[in-house]
Amino acid sequence: MKDVAVVGVGCVGFRPVTPELSYKELMFEAAMRAYEDAGVNPRKDIDAFITCAEDYWEGFSIFDEFVPDQLGAVLKHLFTVSADGLFGLITAYMLIKTGHFDIVAVEAHSKASDILTYEGIVNFAFDPIFNRPLGGHPYYVAGMEMNRYLCETGTTLEQCAMVAVKNKRNALANPHACYGANITVKDVLCSECQFYPLKKLEISPLSDGCIVTVLASEDVATKLTDKPVWIRGVGWCTETPCLETRDWGRAVYTELAAEMAYKTAGIKNPVKEIDFAEVCDMFAYKELQHLEALKLCRRGEAGNLVEEGVTQRDGELPVNPSGGMLGMGYALEASGLQRVLEAVLQLRGEAGKRQLPEVETGVVQTWRGIPTATGAVVVLSK
C-alpha cells in the first residue's frame, strides 16, 4: 500500500477572540493558505474534504452543511468527523490508503469566543442521570485526575508547574500562539487554586483559530512538494465514559493509541526513534501523563524530565516547542491539528525562531478533553 503525506498546512490564529471574522471567513483564510502551501486548486484537485466539528461547540445542528463554501467543497465530497482534528487527519489517511482518493483536505477550527456558556456545553457531555445533576464547573474532573496521577506517580506540584512555565515560554517564539509569557514556577503555584490541586495558570485558556491540512498519496505528494511529511503511523482509543470506572492515574487511552501508532510505524523503541513530541497539555499535568503513555519515559518519570530540562526546546526530547495548548490556547477540535501544524513546520525546517535542529521523526498526540477518555496518536517523519 502506498504511503500518505501531509503536503500543505494553513493556519489562522490563534487568538483569544476574533469578533471581526465569522467562522466561515476564518475557515476560508486557513483553507486558502493550506491550498497555496500545497499548490492545489480545491475546485479541481481535491478529492474529498473532512471537517472536524461538534455541533454543540458550533451552535448549529448538522454543522457540516455549513462548511462546503469556505473550503472550496461545493458539490464535492465532504463529511464531518465529529471529533478532534487529529481523528479527521487519521480518517483522511485511511481514505487515501483505500486507493480511491489522492488528495484529501482536513479542517478543524475553534470559534470558542462565540460560545457564551462554555461550562454549560461541557456539562452537557456528562452522564445526565448519574453525574450531571451534581452540577458545578466540569473542570473538577481534571482536578481529580491530577490528584490521582500525582498520588500514584509521586510527581510533584512544582514539576506540573514547570510544564506551564516551559510551554508559555515556548509560545513566545510562536507567532500562532497568543498566550506566551515569561513566568516562574512560583507564579504558577501562587496562581488561584481552581480545582485542587490544579492552579489557574496550569489550565489552557480558550482560543479561536482554524487549521487546514492537505494530505496526498505517495505519487502525488512527491510531485507536489520536495518536503512531504510522511504519516508513518496512526492510532486512537477510547476508554469507558464511566467516570467511576476509568483509570484515573494513567492515560490508558493514549497508551493503547500509541501502541497502535508505533506498530503501524514500525517503531520499537520510541525513546530512541522519536526526536520531539507535540502532546495535549490542556492541563499542565496532562503533558506529563501523556509523555508516559507515549512511552517516551517510564511511568512516573515525566516530572523528572521537565525538571531536568530534557523537554525544553534545547533538551534531548523537546516537548511542545509550539507552546502547546497552554501557549496556543485550547482551540476545541482544532487542538490536535495545532500539534500537527507544529510537527510539520519542524520537520520541514520552517519553524523559524523555534526550529529544532536535526529532527527526523515527531509524535503528535491529542485528547478530547473533559470529560472524555479518548485520544489519538500520529507519528510523522521527514
Added chain:
Amino acid sequence: MSEKIKEYPGHRIKTADLRAGLVPLIRYKPEAKFAFSAGAAMSRFLEELKNGRILASVCKKCGRIMVPPRTFCEICFKPVDDYTYVKDTGKINTYSVSFIAADASRVKEPTIVAVIELDGASPGMGILHKIGEIDWKEVKFGMRVKAVWKPPEQREGAITDIKYFKPLKEGEE
C-alpha cells in the same frame, strides 16, 4: 421480535403512567447560549439593512453578484472585496404555505414563505423571506414582489428589518 416470543411479560407503559411519574425520566435543560460573529461581509449587510438597502458582493472572476454578500466566491474559491447594492424587488422562485406553527399547532392565518430572486443579483441569488398582503391562493411562481420595510427608527440591523415582501401590481416598480 423473536419468533419464539409471542408476547412480552408485564404491562405496556401508558401516557398516563408517564404523566404520573411512574417511569423514571430525568429532565435537563442545557445551558447553550451563543453570540455568532457575523463577520466582515454580513456585518456590512446588516448595517445596510438599517438604511433600507440590500448589499451584495461581486466576484471579479465569475462576475456573480452574490446575496447575501460574502468575502469569498465559493465557486471560484477566490477572495471577494467588491460590494454593490441590489434592488429590494424580485420574483418568487418557490414558495410554501405553512398552516402549522412552530409548536405543531394548526394556525388560522397561514404563513407564506418564499425564495425571492432579487433584481440585480445573479441567478440563484436572493433572499428567503415571508410574503404578505396577499391571499395564499393568489401566490404564483415568478410573481413580482417588493420588500416592506420596518420604519427606519425601528430597524436594528437584522433580517427582520424587512417585515415581508408584498406583490407588485403590473407596471409597479
